Amino acid sequence: MTTAPDNVASSLRREFPPGASEPPPALTLAGMLAAFRSTGPDTAPAWLKARRQAALASAVELGFPTAKDEEWRFTPIAPLLELPLHPAQLSARRLTTGEIAPFTFGLESCRLVFVDGYFCAELSSLPAPGGGLQVVSLRAALAGNAPELEQHLTRVAGDDALVFTALNTAFFRDGALVCAAPGKAIAQPVHLLFIATAGVAGAAAHVRNLIVAGARSEMKILETYVSLSGAPHVTNTVTELVLGADSRVDHCKIQEENLRAIHIADAQARQDRGSHWASHSISTGAQLARHQIQTVFNGENGLCLLNGLYLIGSGQLADYHTVVDHARPRCESHEFYHGILSGNARGVFNGKIFVRQDAQKTNAKQTNRNLLLSDDAVVDTKPQLEIFADDVKCTHGATVGQMDEEALFYLRSRGIGLEHARRMMIRAFASDVVDRIPLEPVRARLNVMLTERFKDNA
Amino acid sequence: MELLDIRNLSAGVEGRPILKNLSLSLNPGEVHAIMGPNGSGKSTLAAVLAGRPEYEVTSGSVLFQGADLLAMKPEDRARAGVFLAFQYPVEIPGVNSTYFLRAALNECRKSRGEPELAPVEFLKLVKQKSKILQLDPALLNRPVNEGFSGGEKKRNEIFQMAVLEPRLAILDETDSGLDIDALKAVAAGVNKLRRPDNATLVITHYQRLLNYIVPDFVHVLVDGQIVRSGGKELALTLEARGYDWLSEPTAAPAGAAS
Numbered sequence: 001m002t003t004a005p006d007n008v009a010s011s012l013r014r015e016f017p018p019g020a021s022e023p024p025p026a027l028t029l030a031g032m033l034a035a036f037r038s039t040g041p042d043t044a045p046a047w048l049k050a051r052r053q054a055a056l057a058s059a060v061e062l063g064f065p066t067a068k069d070e071e072w073r074f075t076p077i078a079p080l081l082e083l084p085l086h087p088a089q090l091s092a093r094r095l096t097t098g099e100i101a102p103f104t105f106g107l108e109s110c111r112l113v114f115v116d117g118y119f120c121a122e123l124s125s126l127p128a129p130g131g132g133l134q135v136v137s138l139r140a141a142l143a144g145n146a147p148e149l150e151q152h153l154t155r156v157a158g159d160d161a162l163v164f165t166a167l168n169t170a171f172f173r174d175g176a177l178v179c180a181a182p183g184k185a186i187a188q189p190v191h192l193l194f195i196a197t198a199g200v201a202g203a204a205a206h207v208r209n210l211i212v213a214g215a216r217s218e219m220k221i222l223e224t225y226v227s228l229s230g231a232p233h234v235t236n237t238v239t240e241l242v243l244g245a246d247s248r249v250d251h252c253k254i255q256e257e258n259l260r261a262i263h264i265a266d267a268q269a270r271q272d273r274g275s276h277w278a279s280h281s282i283s284t285g286a287q288l289a290r291h292q293i294q295t296v297f298n299g300e301n302g303l304c305l306l307n308g309l310y311l312i313g314s315g316q317l318a319d320y321h322t323v324v325d326h327a328r329p330r331c332e333s334h335e336f337y338h339g340i341l342s343g344n345a346r347g348v349f350n351g352k353i354f355v356r357q358d359a360q361k362t363n364a365k366q367t368n369r370n371l372l373l374s375d376d377a378v379v380d381t382k383p384q385l386e387i388f389a390d391d392v393k394c395t396h397g398a399t400v401g402q403m404d405e406e407a408l409f410y411l412r413s414r415g416i417g418l419e420h421a422r423r424m425m426i427r428a429f430a431s432d433v434v435d436r437i438p439l440e441p442v443r444a445r446l447n448v449m450l451t452e453r454f455k456d457n458a
Numbered sequence: 459m460e461l462l463d464i465r466n467l468s469a470g471v472e473g474r475p476i477l478k479n480l481s482l483s484l485n486p487g488e489v490h491a492i493m494g495p496n497g498s499g500k501s502t503l504a505a506v507l508a509g510r511p512e513y514e515v516t517s518g519s520v521l522f523q524g525a526d527l528l529a530m531k532p533e534d535r536a537r538a539g540v541f542l543a544f545q546y547p548v549e550i551p552g553v554n555s556t557y558f559l560r561a562a563l564n565e566c567r568k569s570r571g572e573p574e575l576a577p578v579e580f581l582k583l584v585k586q587k588s589k590i591l592q593l594d595p596a597l598l599n600r601p602v603n604e605g606f607s608g609g610e611k612k613r614n615e616i617f618q619m620a621v622l623e624p625r626l627a628i629l630d631e632t633d634s635g636l637d638i639d640a641l642k643a644v645a646a647g648v649n650k651l652r653r654p655d656n657a658t659l660v661i662t663h664y665q666r667l668l669n670y671i672v673p674d675f676v677h678v679l680v681d682g683q684i685v686r687s688g689g690k691e692l693a694l695t696l697e698a699r700g701y702d703w704l705s706e707p708t709a710a711p712a713g714a715a716s
Contacts, residue, residue: 405511410548410602413508414562414618415536415569424561428552428601 032060035085036171036204045145051154055169058160065163074348074380075319079288080262083202083232087171088116091197095123095228103193103226105441110135111191112176116198116233117205119174132184133219138175138208148179148212148242156210156240157268162292165266168238172208175237178221182214182244189220189252189439196227196235196257204234211239213247213275220250222439227258227285239267243275245299250278250438256449257285259315266292273299273328280437281308281320284449289318295333296325297359306335309433309446311453314343314376322366323352326359326392335366338433340426341377342454348380353394355387362392370400371429373454426454459524461486461657462507462626467518468682469506475516476502478682484626484657491660491668493693494679495701500661501545503679504630507659508542509535522626536562537569539625539656543615543632550602555614556584558602559621566622587620591647609640616647627651628659633667645670665697678704 042049064081065072095115100123104111112135113123119137127133141149160166176192194207211221225235235257243249255263263286269277283289289312295304310318324333339347349368370379383396403425411421427450434446460483469477476499484490494500505513507520509532520527527535550558563583564574575583588595593613603611612632619627629648633641648658648671660671668676668690676692677684678701685704686692 404548404550406548407550407553409510409532410544410550411553411558411562412532413536413542413544414558414622415533415565416558416562417533417565418531420561420565421533424553424558425550428550431552 032056032167032170036087036206042173043139044142045150047150048142048154052170055154055160055166059163059166059170062161062163062166071321071350074346075288075290075317077288079232080234083234083262085202085204085234088196088198088203088205088233090118091116093197095120095195095197097123099228100193100195103195103224104191105222105439105445107189107191107222107439107441109189109191109222111193112137113193113195114174114207115195116203117174117194117207131186132181132217133186133190134177134179134181135190136177138177138210139173141177146177148177148210152212152240152242153208153210154240156242156270157238157266162266164236164264164290165238165292168206168208168236168266172206172238175208175210177210177212178219179212180214180217180219180247183216184214185218186220189222191222191224194223194225194235194237196225196233196261197229198233199229199231201232202234203231204236206236207238209237209239211241211249211251213241213243213249215244215272216246217244218248220439221252222442223251223253225255225257225263225285227261230258230260232260232262232287233257234262234264236264237266239265241267241269241277243269243271243277245272246274247272248276250280252280252437252439252442254282254442255285255289255291259285259287261286263289265290267294268292269295269304271295271297271299271302271304274301275299276303278305278436278438279307280433282446283308283310283318283320284312284453286318287316289316291318291320292323293320294323294325297328297331300328300330302328302331304331304333305436306333306337307433307436308337309430310337310339310341310347311430311450312339312341312345312347313453314345317346317348319348321350321352324354324364326353326355326362326364328356329359330361331359332363333365336433336436337368338430339368339370339379340373340429340454341370341379342373344374344376344378346378346380349398350382350384351396352384353386353396355385355389355392355394357388359389360391362389362394364392364394366396368398369429370398371426372400372402373426423451423454426450460484460521461523462659463521465519465521467506467515467520469502469513469515469518471502471513476682477506479518480679480682480684482677482684484659486625486657487654488675489652489658489660489671489673491662491673491676491693492679493662493665493676493696496663498679499682500663500679501630502682504542504545504628504659504661507535507540507628508532533565534569536622536624537566541619541622541624541627543612543619543627543629545631545634547603547606547611547615549604549606551604553602555598555600555602559584559598559618562618563621583621588617590620590650591617592643593617608635609637612636612640612644613647616644620647620651623651623656625656626659627656628661630661631663632660633662633664641667642670665693668693680704
């Protein structure tokens with residue numbers, strides 16, 4: 001929810017020349033612990049405490065990324081470092097169901113609601129037991145030391161070289177655990193709703209989700225992030241997905257935080273043979289949104305669809321970094337990322353595809369298309385293919401362009417006004433991505449967002 | 459009053475003059491043909507009348523039903539009843555044909571003070587009009603012109619015209635790229651849409667189309683000027699003799715139809 005009024009957004013316009021930002025303050029252990037110590041007592045089991053220590057040590061050693069860091073070259077994190085970082089506090093005021101109604105998509109689904117990173121049982125609705133679907137807060141699951149946890153949690157996204165993921169590992173206290181039992185097809189989507197209400201700058205929530213799809217199971221996850229305040233809060237979220245053999249997970253994430261927020265996200269999947277992961281990621285909010293999306297094929301015949309759309313305007317930067325690791329033969333990956341940028345928005349896309357030596361018959365396709373609605377919008381896009389097998393099909397393509405004037409004139413020549421014609425073209429540009437999303441209420445909401453978002457600056 | 463009154467129109471693109479002091483008027487119920495060699499300015503005339511932004515009018519005036527057409531935005535010209543059938547209809551991926559056409563029709567209706575058509579009524583209208591053009595209705599579930607054959611694109615232009623019912627239709631090289639069957643279908647569609655209160659401006663390089671859409675007047679455009687006007691037999695003369703004899707100094711002075 002973009003609650004900040006436009007004048008606030010425009011007063012936040014920043015110049016983002018790579019390398020021009022101040023050198024970031026050193027990430028010291030003392031500083032980090034000072035910033036996040038009061039996250040509450042850590043009731044984690046011993047194995048997790050050990051992981052946390054290792055992750056924190058790694059984060060402290062790495063420090064915050066700078067413009068010299070290849071993975072962050074076009075994404076300065078100065079806006080984050082300027083904030084007085086501290087753990088988001090549990091709000092004394094309880095939200096009502098009426099207040100969250102605008103964010104539920106009218107779905108009668110099973111829903112976990114988190115407010116400033118804290119699980120809110122009153123607003124959540126858990127599935128009835130016995131249906132093969134387990135949905136619980138991670139804190140509760142950790143207290144019970146659920147068996148899935150030690151095996152997968154902090155292991156799928158286990159690379160502590162990703163500094164924000166490592167910080168998340170060190171500091172997360174809650175999130176969602178969603179498990180589908182083997183062979184179960186769960187029809188209803190599971191909605192994970194993260195609401196930021198913090199009214200002070202720099203409140204940071206580190207949330208962690210673990211999605212485990214048993215062999216041959218099917219489920220749909222809707223993961224959404226919104227703000228009810230206009231303050232520059234920080235979300236650092238990691239979602240780990242484990243796809244058992246022949247399972248299917250549709251994972252739809254929508255980030256609509258306020259235009260001053262900082263959103264850093266990492267979604268990493270591990271796919272067994274024959275599994276199918278569809279990741280749909282929409283990013284419209286936050287002044288700085290970084291999305292790391294990764295999958296590794298650990299078995300043959302896996303399929304992944306990475307589908308994304310960023311809609312951003314002045315003062316906003318959206319960054320998608322994807323990694324598809326074709327570690328095994330005969331897997332397919334299809335990546336489609338579309339960006340629509342207005343004002344002085346900045347978009348960053350970096351798509352890595354690894355095809356390992358024995359990953360023969362790989363089929364990998366990647367496209368990144370960008371529509372610039374102003375002369376000041378900038379996109380940096382980079383495909384990165386590393387192919388070590390010889391019998392593979394890999395394609396990539398990136399385009400950055402402005403609206404098709406011929407098409408605009410054609411629409412106008414039939415009586416459609418200029419603004420309406422522009423909106424039609426914007427929707428058309430986004431429609432490939434939107435139409436792939438398997439949840440109708442989400443598509444409908446996105447079509448409204450597309451209309452609203454560019455009403456004034458189309 | 460004339461439906462369209464072009465007076466001493468000069469226009470060009472990127473500083474290059476193309477139309478030079480061109481005058482032409484059309485009355486309701488008339489079909490006029492503009493013929494001429496490549497590069498004579500035929501398509502520029504169509505573009506200027508439809509309001510294509512990159513064309514610049516340097517002098518002259520165009521009145522449409524008494525109103526200053528050149529002062530109007532392209533969408534307002536369409537709403538007032540000007541329709542251009544494109545020489546190269548544009549493919550617009552992601553914009554559904556039916557949605558687009560209904561939006562267009564409702565904009566035109568709104569500007570005439572008529573109520574918008576509900577989807578059901580609109581579909582009825584579409585069914586009826588697509589029959590006139592023998593257009594496969596399945597095409598209308600696709601994005602605008604996307605994956606249409608050349609003939610389908612041209613038929614679709616005339617189909618849109620049938621739905622929007624303009625007062626002035628400008629057909630820009632509608633015959634180019636059409637085989638004889640498609641040409642007949644398109645021409646039959648245009649003829650069925652003729653009414654005493656509308657007019658058609660047919661722009662073509664070849665006489666062939668005029669066998670099927672019979673004009674009341676034929677004008678020959680050479681180097682941005684109308685160098686000769688006459689009845690439908692002029693088209694046959696052009697077919698036999700070509701255009702060169704008209705630009706020779708002995709040719710009769712230019713004259714516009716009245």
